[in-house]
Amino acid sequence: MFVKLHRFLKPFTSDLSRKYYCINAPKSKIQRAALRRSFGQPTFETHPHLLREGEVTPFITKSEYQDRRCNLVTSILESAATNNEEKTHVIIVPGASKQYMSDKIPYVFRQNTEFLYLTGCQEPDCCMIITVAPSGEYHTVLFTRDKDEHAELWDGPRTHPEQAPDFFRGRPEFAHQRAGEFFAVVPKIKQMLSALTNIHSIVTNYLSRGQKKCENPRSFIHRLRLYKSTAEIALMQKSCDITAQAFAETMACSKPYIGENQIFAKIDYECRMRGAEYLAYPPVVAGGSRATTIHYINNNQIINNGELVLVDAGCEYHGYSSDVTRTWPINGKFTPQQREIYELVYCVQEELIQLCNSFPTLDALFEAMCRLLGKRLQEIGLVGIQPSNDYLMKAAYQLCPHHVSHYLGMDIHDTPTVNRNIKIAPGMIITVEPGIYISERNKNIPKEYHGIGIRIEDDVLITVNGPVVLSRKCPKHIDDIEKIVCQNQ
Known part of the structure; x- marks a missing residue:
């Protein structure tokens, strides 16, 4: 040979x-x-x-x-x-x-x-x-x-x-x-x-x-x-399980006036204690209006009572990475406006994950996110009433200016030479991460929504039988989040 x-x-x-x-x-x-x-x-x-x-x-x-x-x-x-x-x-x-x-x-x-x-x-x-x-x-x-x-x-x-x-x-x-x-x-x-x-x-x-x-x-x-073997999928599942458990423990220790650095340290500690070598990337721990800065990584402020905290973190487990985002109220209770935006993002993400059944391209998934976000923002009155899909998508993009997905594997933004305009296929692992970010400078949105930044991100394995959410153990439903965070208040 x-x-x-x-x-x-x-x-x-x-x-x-x-x-x-x-x-x-x-x-x-x-x-x-x-x-x-x-x-x-x-x-x-x-x-x-x-x-x-x-x-x-x-x-x-x-x-x-x-x-x-x-x-x-x-x-x-x-x-x-x-x-x-x-x-x-x-x-x-x-x-x-x-x-x-x-x-x-x-x-x-x-x-x-x-x-x-x-x-x-x-x-x-x-x-x-x-x-x-x-x-x-x-x-x-x-x-x-x-x-x-x-x-x-x-x-x-x-x-x-x-x-x-x-x-x-x-x-x-x-x-x-x-x-x-x-x-x-x-x-x-x-x-x-x-x-x-x-x-x-x-x-x-x-x-x-x-x-x-x-x-x-x-x-x-x-x-x-791009296509993961059985062993790689097992490593990715373990990486996601570790991250999910770390998020749950971190939510449980949340309380008003905790430092972003303490949240950072907690999730890092919990990942390492479960076998991860280190965090897969500098995490975002953004309290209050800082969550509207997409790549906020200073993590050095105090999270006040009544504020949300957005945490984007993942661990590296023997060379394979997870990438998860959760947003929760630091005192354990969503305000009506926070709950409204959270439920909107949650429902859109669920729809996008189901769309993976039809093996779209990542770019098509992004277009679907903009369309769905725009429609739901219109339904709650935060976007004007116009029938045009283009209008809805542009309005949504103003409030979610990032892509909804990327490939995931050994690197966080894995296989970057692979275009996002190819159809996803069994064996690939991708993220699904819609969000809404309402800056305090946004004059088109009522003030009671200002400073709300929410993103929900999961890691999804594409299979012939449909998408499998590898990060499914990470608390995501409002009732589960409030129960976990409130238990130590």
């Missing part, structure tokens, strides 16, 4: 001294013994509470990672065949590097999700290269960091090059390389694909001298990531 790598690619490395090892080979007794040693990431032997035997990362097996790489190669070859191209392809997907907040103090490391999706490698400064022959034969190489006792004393163990083949399922063919040899081989490559912008631009500029073609493979990877 696999051709010799040196037929297409001379040994090379990136900016660090590396060794490379080919993936896909049987284990020896020595290799099995090596697995009992510490690696640069959790293993079944070191973290049996997180992984089962055969998994590289929780829930994801070695064979699934291998299938992903195979599917990537297949999709690229199919694209080349469509364009009548017979070329050798070299696909370069680098991992992320550590980023530092100050001298020697790193930020929490988060892997490049394209690299993580294809390898399961959670360590910094690594790189994957796949060489694909026109015949379809391909060779996968993973570059990992060399052993460094001094660095490992400070930062912990690494997955050494001699360990990598067995851990990531590989064949122990390797050699020491230098960075300069990377560019020595470039003129011999007819097409090179790179996943990160900086490497892509470097290689593109280099190849342009010889009129060589260079493309970015992100769109190919994103089309694969």
